Amino acid sequence: MIIKIKNPDVSSNIKTFLSxxxxxxxxxxxxxxxxxxxxxxxxxxxxGNETTExxxxxxxxxxxxxxxxxxxxxxxxxxTPVYFTRWDKYELQYRTTDxxxxxxxxxxxxxLNFDAINTxxxxxxxxxxxxxxxxxxSSEETAYSDFSDIITATGWPKNSVGYxxxxxxxxxxxxxxxxxxxxxxxxxxxxxxxxxxxxxDRWWFLLTEGDAIDTEESIKKYSLPxxxxxxxxxNFRYISGDSDIVYNLRYLTNVEFEYETRDQNxxxxxxxxxxxxxxxxxxxxxxxxxxxxxxxxxxLDMTPWYYKTITNLDSFAxxxxxxxxxxxxxxxxxxxxxxxxxxxxxxxxxxxxxxxDLLKLMQKxxxxxxxxxxxxxxxxxxxxxxxxxxxxxxxxxxxxx
Numbered sequence: 001m002i003i004k005i006k007n008p009d010v011s012s013n014i015k016t017f018l019s020x021x022x023x024x025x026x027x028x029x030x031x032x033x034x035x036x037x038x039x040x041x042x043x044x045x046x047x048g049n050e051t052t053e054x055x056x057x058x059x060x061x062x063x064x065x066x067x068x069x070x071x072x073x074x075x076x077x078x079x080t081p082v083y084f085t086r087w088d089k090y091e092l093q094y095r096t097t098d099x100x101x102x103x104x105x106x107x108x109x110x111x112l113n114f115d116a117i118n119t120x121x122x123x124x125x126x127x128x129x130x131x132x133x134x135x136x137x138s139s140e141e142t143a144y145s146d147f148s149d150i151i152t153a154t155g156w157p158k159n160s161v162g163y164x165x166x167x168x169x170x171x172x173x174x175x176x177x178x179x180x181x182x183x184x185x186x187x188x189x190x191x192x193x194x195x196x197x198x199x200x201d202r203w204w205f206l207l208t209e210g211d212a213i214d215t216e217e218s219i220k221k222y223s224l225p226x227x228x229x230x231x232x233x234x235n236f237r238y239i240s241g242d243s244d245i246v247y248n249l250r251y252l253t254n255v256e257f258e259y260e261t262r263d264q265n266x267x268x269x270x271x272x273x274x275x276x277x278x279x280x281x282x283x284x285x286x287x288x289x290x291x292x293x294x295x296x297x298x299x300l301d302m303t304p305w306y307y308k309t310i311t312n313l314d315s316f317a318x319x320x321x322x323x324x325x326x327x328x329x330x331x332x333x334x335x336x337x338x339x340x341x342x343x344x345x346x347x348x349x350x351x352x353x354x355x356x357d358l359l360k361l362m363q364k365x366x367x368x369x370x371x372x373x374x375x376x377x378x379x380x381x382x383x384x385x386x387x388x389x390x391x392x393x394x395x396x397x398x399x400x401x
Contacts, residue, residue, distance in 0.1 A: 001126035004118040005090050005134050010043055014084040022076045033061035039140045041088040043114050048176045052115045054088050087136035092121050094132050109137035117176045128153045149317030159325045162316030168332050180336050189313050192331035197310045201230050205323045210304040215295040218268055221288050227308040228286040234275050235303040249275045261292045268296035327355040
């Protein structure tokens, strides 16, 4: 089993360039060394290039245009970039089962290989039940970074960022991030999610049953969840003596709710009937649920069903809620090909829009229930079905089933 450790990104770090060719020795001639100090670790060359390597400064730079470092293994031409890196090693940990504890391999921490985008570690004994996590190590600071997401032997699921990034890289043939970085690709995924969310804020794949909210004695106002987007309904559980009933509260607009709650001397009552939604504030930005009557008893349950906001994607282990993850891949591909000036950008943009239409069609499907043909129209319901026109059973089947 080969485990890939993503090398730390140094592209935004302090940077200079060789002002003369390096062939041997411990002296590096650079354009500027003023931002570097003794003990720093530096990457010589662009990450991913064959001769890129890491060394450390063994003394304070003797001048503003020179560095003293541990001798390098390769020659490097004038103009080669020199990056500061905080992390020069990594520690890889493994576990044999999901329920097991993580343990570090005996050789850890060990050097990162910046001559590739990833540093690879081979475990010949690993099986499909194994999983791993890693963290970077700084020899200069004798400190570790936070751990990575957990990597499983079976790979990333199809709706995960890790899987989708890999798909994009396979299609654009950019395994070494020459055209676009992982950060940019993930940014494209989030942009696609934002576009989908703004089209409709009640997508079926965002509907969730929230955690029960306990009532408090004489309290009308309750905080909504942090991922709240739009409320679907509120279930209330009324318990009194032998009664244990769950029912839906009735929604009222703010104006209607304030009219209903106008009596400031009204008694508390556990038979809650109404709710309304009020904007958030500095204490809770997502907003508040107001109910009426004000409950008399603490501990009764209100369960909000709501459409949550779409989750921002940050790391490879994050998973999109969008039910067709290929939509995000198609959008990212359209943007990458735009960067390249490739005509394929239009093709993948079209695929993205077609997938949006498919999502809309899926939104309309009904689950666990059949469309109702018969509607109650009053006391003379049969004669009022579709106005005064009658409809036979055979005709109904032909038209609607």
